[in-house]
Amino acid sequence: MEELLQFEAVNRRFGGVLAVDGVSLAVAPGELTALIGPNGAGKTTLFNLAAGALPPTAGQVRFLGRPVTGAAAVCRQGLARTFQNIRLFSGMTVLENLLVGMGGHGFRAGSLPWPACRRAETRRRRQAWFLLERFGLGDYAERPAAGLPFGVQRVVEIARALAAGPKLLLLDEPAAGLNRTETRQLELLLRQIHADGVTLLLVEHDMALVMSLARRVVVLDCGRVIADGAPAVVRRDPRVRTAYLGGEAQ
């Protein structure tokens, strides 16, 4: 079975700093994996490498067997992501945000008023709206994305990534800034998405969420993978404890 995402001895250097150090990792279809580690461990860099936002300094990142060349290209192949600081399109409504990822925007196709384009557009709108409804955001469809409550914006960003129809969804700290109730709702949402067949890889600091949700936990420290396995196993790993707590701990 083909792996979805592969890191093959990947290095990423920023000047003198080696943010990612010889990471070899694979994510298989159907997984629900969390990437954790102390601050500065290289998690977001790894994400950016996977999403094609950065090239590796050494090694190879592959998605569906093919090398990742750029963000737009890998998205079209089936990888979508959210951002740590929510990056919604502030000048558009929620529905329009979702529609951006749904294609049909070849300049020729979309820039002149052919009737076939209108039909395709109506179809896309319906799809996007049903997606919003599933997430309980139907009422927000025509609202400008900019003024929404933080928790709603988070879910909109996830919905937008899903609207692109990905096989693999990368979530960068989706629970950041959410209270307990919202985190619980997020967990249910993510379970639902996973049950629909989308492979999930998330970076997260909220340990409760990670332990409850993830089937596999990868721990990063100083750019290297120091643990990789089921949540219960990883949490007992002494190397993980040292990395987080900096010394002997019970």
Next chain:
Amino acid sequence: MMPPRAPSPWTIYRGPLAVLVLALLAPWLPVGRFSYLIPLLQLAGLYTLLAASLTLLLGLAGQISLGHAGFFAVGAYVAGVAATVWGWPSGVAALAAVLAAGLLALLCGGMILRLRGHLLALATLCLGIILHEFILKSELTGGAAGLYDLPEWRLPGLLGASPAGSFYLVWGPAVLALAWLAHLAASPAGRVLRAVRDDEVAAAALGVEVFRVKLKAFVASAMMAGVAGVLYAFVQSPSYLGPEEFGLNTSVLLLLMAVLGGLDCFWGGLAGALAVLALREGLTLAAGWCGFSGAVRLEQLVYGMILILLLIRAPKGLAPLLARLAGRGGSPGTEVPSGLDNNGVSNHRPPPA
């Protein structure tokens, strides 16, 4: 519950349709003593087309151009030189001119669109000035003396002899440009442009080829300006084509018109062009009445002050203000909200270092 509907064609095109009707009627209005109004409105049409090209580039795609008069110049001068110096038929010359503007935009855009913000502003500024310097100093373009006796385009027959003969030739493309902008605003292509404007990184993460989108917008905008150039050469001022209209002042004026009119609305360029021209003419008239005729400097002072006042009072531009006053604020298809939050403060993200 039903999903929200896309704006209907009527909603999208009723604005441009209204402009079309007004443009059709305008030359026939009984203006009596004010017969200079018709040529002035014709000039407004030309500026509308130019300002619309900037609305596309800056308002929709979020890319700044401080040298757009350069593409205007390319359109006018390629058409002019081809028709007079090389003796090409004017239709072929016109086509060549628009293609030349597009080609130039493709080549230059390919290089400079990787720049952002001030760097892009400076690069387009340089481009515009270089083009202006070239037409000012090259023998091919007649230098400062310019070109004379270009072919004149007028509508055929009876219509050609009337004031509408050249008026429609200018306003036709202007209305088409506005209609296209209105369509874009509501279309997937327009959405992608706005996504690139609001957040390039997020757009790329959703599969948008950011650079290609910017380039297409740049080329389309340049070709629109090129069409305006051809119209200037063959319709507006065929007896004499000189370099004065194509310098930095014009680039700045176009920017002013686009922003003053409102980058959010497809008809922002129209509002801006009308406002600026009305202001200039109005001040000259007022100066004449008050006995200050010839007081160009005083007019300039008042002109500048009123411009500043308008910009302060209407931070989103005149078009949204007027639409709100008419009680029609924010109907989908006419207004394309730009990336400004409630305080009017831009929350465009700076590109990652």
Next chain:
Amino acid sequence: MTFPVIILLFAKGLTVGGIYALISLGFNMIQRTTGILNFAQGEFVMVGGLGAAWLWHGLGLPLAAAMPGGALLAGLAGWLSYQAALRPAAGASVTIRIIITIGLAIVLRAVAALAWGTEPLHLPPLAEGGVTLPGGVVLDWQSVAVLAAVAAGMPALAWFFRCTAAGRAMQACAGNPDAARLCGISPDRVAAQAFAISAFLAGGAGVLLTPMLSMSFDGGTMLGLKGFAAAVLGGVGHPAAGVAGGLALGILEQHACWWSSVYKDTLALAAVLALLLIRPKGLLVR
């Protein structure tokens, strides 16, 4: 190109470049503090030059008073410009405020023409003669003054930003106006100060320039543009880089002038464009 010619081109280039550098310093200050690209920066240069010429010629003040007087006049114009044109629009987008500076430039040009007429005015040079450089080229004292002003201006500004409360407040606003507000800094007052100081610097450049090239009411536009080019070329955010950009631009211009006096501006700008493409972050930024 003989040795004296090279020296001459570099000397003249540094002089003209020094002027651009001074303009770019002010431009940079406004841009970093408020985000505004000040299209009226060149007009402040013009006000400085014309103001000084008027003080010296029209009011008969001695040169030693007229020169700083011109720069102060420009600084005042800058402060007033902010209060009248930009502060009322404080809530508007950066784009609108940039366009407002276009209107400001129009107003300043008109005021200058009304106040001082449309004929170019000049100032006498600081002193006759100059410094003899290797190769037998004489660098006149005016040019030396320009270079001295740039050489003195940079550490002065550095001191200002690092050691004075006002300077630190300006840096705070440049980084994060909201956080600055929380510290009790008023971005509004800081912006007014930035405009005043930038205009003063620009006016100083104008005062130093006028004896060399005379100044008229519309002479500011091109200078402002070149100051903008210098600031961007050097790398926005780095006042020192703006100076480097200005000097580079001056030298480029003089060399272009050597190759073709007709196309000198074209060549210089083409070189600027090329530099932008090669080093898009700026000359000095790594």
